[in-house]
């Protein structure tokens with residue numbers, strides 16, 4: 001790993017064993033993009049890779065020179081108004097109304113390690129030699145604004161992290177109307193764009209479409225990263241498959257409004273950008289003030305989508321998630337939501353906990369409905385004190401009783417929200433995000449607190465902290481159940497309005513930071529109506545996230561499969577729920593429900609006391625199974641084998657770091673008639689090692705299992721079809737061990 005600076009040509013070459021990232025300072029002092037991809041040898045000069053051209057009508061930078069136009073140059077952080085007609089990476093509005101600016105090279109710094117981003121989540125290093133960072137300093141000579149573009153390259157990951165920091169040093173204020181975290185001009189557009197899109201209960205479906213001239217984007221303007229689009233996209237070659245070929249993944253470590261956009265010009269250059277969504281964003285910078293963009297992470301892989309995913313998984317598991325729980329096995333939980341919703345008493349919860357304990361569950365999580373006078377979703381958000389009718393001994397009493405059973409206790413909160421029918425609303429109507437003289441939209445009968453204001457974050461934090469100080473709470477599920485409308489900070493200067501969305505997110509991060517500093521042992525799980533804030537920003541604070549409100553096993557196959565494109569299994573909350581399923585009304589076998597939920601942070605979400613003894617026996621075995629394999633599932637390499645987006649079956653597998661233990665799963669969503677033969681070709685095994693397969697005679701070489709495949713047809717090898725394995729919604733698990 002290293003960063004080389006070539007003084008003569010003013011080129012920087014960042015490299016490690018897998019990748020090279022080369023940029024240079026162009027003739028006009030702006031940074032130009034030269035190369036990003038597989039590692040190449042360093043050279044004195046890469047100037048020959050900078051392509052110029054004479055194009056009619058293009059605004060050219062130098063008198064008498066028709067070759068140098070920003071419109072046709074590949075750049076690192078393009079400006080508005082100095083000749084480039086494509087989308088800019090930032091916009092700086094000035095007091096006289098001008099929007100024209102350009103940042104000119106003003107030096108650089110190279111250092112070991114990586115800086116933390118103030119107030120924002122980011123990838124980190126644990127030792128200085130894990131990464132090297134290049135900072136390029138630029139200056140806007142008219143406004144006096146400074147800009148630092150930061151690039152970190154890692155020793156052990158094919159990853160570049162980028163961010164931008166603006167600082168106003170001129171006397172007149174400027175307004176940042178846009179400030180991307182990343183801009184990457186690629187020399188051709190022969191790519192397909194991979195995105196994760198969806199809606200509530202069908203989050204992060206994989207979509208792939210070829211790039212075309214013009215603009216294509218994923219985005220959120222909802223105040224949170226959203227069910228609809230994840231803050232991620234990848235550009236893959238047409239020939240790239242799940243396991244082979246070139247791909248660049250871009251992921252934004254942020255939980256609020258974002259855009260991930262590719263702008264293809266008519267000369268085939270693809271400009272990829274990611275950052276805070278500019279809609280409604282306006283950040284005034286006075287002399288001495290800074291604006292820090294969130295961090296963007298670029299992964300380059302030659303091993304297809306799956307290769308890219310494995311890099312994200314390891315990076316986000318080990319160098320984004322943090323705290324005590326990062327490396328610890330996660331408890332098997334029972335969550336009260338789909339068991340009793342808000343209709344419970346302390347006794348009811350204890351009855352469920354007792355049965356759960358007996359079956360091997362380690363933590364009882366009390367979900368929504370424990371506070372104020374909340375019996376349905378019309379009241380009490382903001383009143384973070386226990387409902388004594390339901391819980392006579394409060395949270396303290398219940399938590400103690402759960403602890404006495406030998407289990408840990410977890411609690412649900414939704415700190416960013418308020419109900420009209422609440423003491424908090426009556427006391428602090430000015431704490432809401434709303435335009436005072438306009439009607440407010442409700443979402444799930446609730447309203448959003450103005451987390452851009454310190455006193456709101458502080459006040460809510462105090463209430464939550466007093467609950468947590470009073471009781472033995474080991475886990476928090478932090479929910480967020482609506483998008484932001486009527487975005488307006490009451491009683492604030494007009495200038496504050498353009499900062500609202502970003503400051504809101506900073507407020508959320510600050511409260512997480514405060515709670516985690518005060519309670520470092522608590523395991524946090526983030527949630528937003530299921531997976532509406534399943535993003536890297538959240539992962540920094542909460543190592544796991546409730547993947548989706550859809551707990552139907554068949555739907556979950558698609559959701560978890562899509563989520564795994566970026567996020568590790570250790571980040572996905574996955575529970576077995578009752579049938580018929582609450583979201584789809586589907587009846588799936590208990591085995592299938594567990595076989596899907598094992599591949600994440602496992603738990604149950606049903607009233608266990610309504611089950612037959614036979615079902616309880618099965619659950620006891622499921623929990624014992626999960627406990628045996630949970631470290632492998634959390635830490636192993638994950639391979640997607642068959643896509644549920646391409647047919648009626650799916651498969652994936654996890655391989656231990658040392659390649660010795662494998663857990664593979666095959667799911668059949670719909671039974672074909674007169675089924676064809678079926679083999680599952682495994683991945684990541686050692687070709688020359690022999691593996692046993694639990695439940696099968698003999699042993700098999702890794703190469704046979706990878707290239708010939710494992711026969712899973714029902715009739716094969718004299719195996720008679722097992723009647724219990726027929727029909728829709730079936731699943732099978734395979735455990736392989738190296739001999």
Ligand code: DGJ
Nearest residue numbers: 337367368527529530549
């Ligand atoms: C939405 C979450 O996704 C559910 O799991 C549950 O916690 C409800 N909110 C509670 O209101």
